[in-house]
Amino acid sequence: MNLKRTAMTGVALLLIAGIVLGGCGKDRDTNSAAGSSNSSASSSTTDSNLELSVAAWDIQTGFDNPNAKNDTIYNDLTAKFNVKIKPVQVTWNDWQDKAKVWAASSQLPDIFVNSLATDNPGLYTTWAKQGVIKAIPDDLSAYPNLQKIFSLPSVQPLKVNGKFYMIPRMSYDDSSDWVLDRPIRYRKDWAAQAGFTSEPESFDDFVKMTQAVMKQHPGIIGLSTNNQSYLLTLFLGSFPELTNIKTWVKENDKWIPAFASEKAYTGIEQLRSLYTDGILDKDIAIQKDADGVSKFLAGQSFAVFGLGTMTDDKLASFTKANPGVSASNAIGYMNIWPAADGKRYTFVETPYWSETYFPSSLSDEKFERALKLMDYLASEEFAGLMANGIENVDYKIDNGKSVSLLKDNESLGEKYPITKNLAFLGTWNNGFLYTGKQVVSRNSEMAALQQDQIDTYNKFKSEDTPTPIDFNVFLLSTPAKDKLGSLKISDDIVKVILEKGDPITVWKNILKGYDSKGVQDAIKEVNAEAAKQGIQ
Template structure:
């Protein structure tokens, strides 16, 4: 159906695409007008820029650019060469390209914002080997980029330079709480007369009932209790009610001011015990450790799984709803709800904390100054109001209209799909451009507006707003020592987060007492030098802090993001 008259007041007329301050514009290659910040930049030479990003194979396969890509290329007088990688091969692929001097000009990866210490070592290797180059010292010619680094100044390396362009997720920290959420089949809870769990025992009772008490009423033993969409994130929500600081397997600050991996703490033993209980009760999917993320999502979408540990941002919920609609005749909004976290042992409710940025972009050392400027212009444009609007709503006059008051009308023939799906089908490149520089995770994506209803679906927006509002009003958001977390750690296969996590899974599915198994794991690590490894990381970190300037020292430990 043709959707029109879906008016929005959130788009001010001063931000209309292509309009800029008087005297500050020039013509693009396609005849449009450049934003003011482009004034004075020389785009006369056409440049080819290769861009590495996840799952852009459809864009890479096209022989001709779509209209969104063409618009951006003409604006900046560039040709973009997409390099598609997958989530399973990107680290190894980039390392192979680096070894053969074939890195893309700019590429997205996950190192400094990873919870695995070995990933920060990859970042260090890229710098020390000369694979990537630092950004210019002066970024004032790129106002949105400059503002980003003002907010994320703690991503500056010890040599005073920035090597990574952070991919901003949530500029307001409380929005990061939506990275840990529990989606639940509310209709199953109603069928079994189950109230929202108020503690761990009630949560285990609920997921066990989902698995064993025929919640869908079909008389067949075909349901599962609880699983997580990505195994390495297991417990990100549940642990908030058990041992909150452990919920992302990262390093935490001890009482004496030093830092230790959370999985070495006493609280993590309670996590191990809790997950063994879930596994033995049948509430935790018996195959949780071998299922792919897609398989888990399909379990929930096709009516097999009752509780899905996932995310509650509207975009994530829209992904789930799209899958649900493919498999399920029952309306998503009548069946799916979000649970609020139950209190931790100290009586408080906690919410997740995430880096303001998640993943980052590096620029190859093969890039010269001229191409560097053009790459920074690409990122600046994607961070600007004009760029965000283009990647959210498409082309003005083609996909939407603005009236003189800045109100928006959708021109897309959606056929009951979300506008996200329609735009991605129409413009395959929009997936790259909407996510390369930022995830656009502002409060505007959580507001219950007609634009968001069209973009994500009404129920997805309602659930997202419900969850983040409750977290804001009722939880203590975790603090993280981001300055220490960003500091490069010594590479270690033995003491890596991945290795510890694999040991955790073995304790969940093992036959001996789970806590005793975990204590044996820790004893084994200690015999191999865990305590000395931890001490070395702390010594290196505090030595670097002492070597910094007074201003840098003042920022070092104050970079932990607080909840309010």
């Protein structure tokens, strides 16, 4: 899914750069990267050294790094589980195609990444039934971290004939934790100067605020966006289900795709008006990913859909473009205005994106070792290592805070080059920022921005309402429903924004075109299957 891939790619690049302010893990032997885990994996015996071939994004780059042999975290990890990892390179451009080729030629690596269950359920089901991928054991008591993942309600629909055939790669612990993954950032200093010291209570309030700021700052853009799919953020204030393009809603006792609902009309009209009123970036149809964020950091736009986490390079860009301006004082998170029911909603997604797979040909001995490795990679202890390094080597605990010990010219990515690209094999670990076990930046501005993100997350989490999504239908796989992933919803909404004429009429014509691409067939299949499974 393009929207999700964009978000997760950004997270991966952020962490891989070694600039994320990570957190420490549980208490452990600080002389060893792996330490003494509380999980069963650490106490299990591994008598033989096994080679496991692993295909993960850009994994080969880490092994090719001149400092690879000094990657203490990786070296301790392989010693802990008595394994040797053979890297199999995949990139963000070829990872899906390579897996298909390997599957067709029976050459799948022992462990490989893909996004079948989340983004291509039809192929996931086919591979499971054809015996291409290996089923996960029913009894996971030996793997407590994996057992926790597979106990989540949102994971249950991923079973095929009662079995799981992958390990979901967790982004957060819960689907409601995505509260800041469709953020609205704005120049709160400009808003205050224009007389607006509180957040907008409606779409009209947002327009008034933005126009007032634009009047004081001629030439700026009112609203830019990270990419076209982030335009859907606006629906949080009218029809929150449509912020996630794969959502289905039940209307008139029938399940339909959210994009087919008449409730979408309000948001579509609002997007058109933002464009015609000169508020929305006029380059929305031709911009590249992150162009809108760059414009915001350069002081060229008042608000932006996107920019969840500030990083060192983004802070540097803002400081250079806005001399003398404190980023922590100038930039704020705007809470979305209430929807028609009076509630403020937050974005919701499955708490995972993409999965880890094993070929059915994998031996039982290798499979058991691989599961032990994966269980540890999914642990909080390893999360601390990958985000923050080794305690008393890369950071220390000072007055209850994790403080970096890295020199100015050091980064975790350079110290542990294999680990930085292997880290995401287990989980994405987006939520570690909010655990309170985070390294505090030595840059006071970055530290303030970091704390603002944590405070805002907690505020929205406690005050706002997660968008209601029924994951049983969301993840339901039927032949026609699986094909809907080829629809370019975000692109078509941009067409509506740019075209002349009544926006709802234009949108209805697009929906008629969708019918010829199987939408009505999907609706029939989904409702039949939902009735069969007792999904209300």
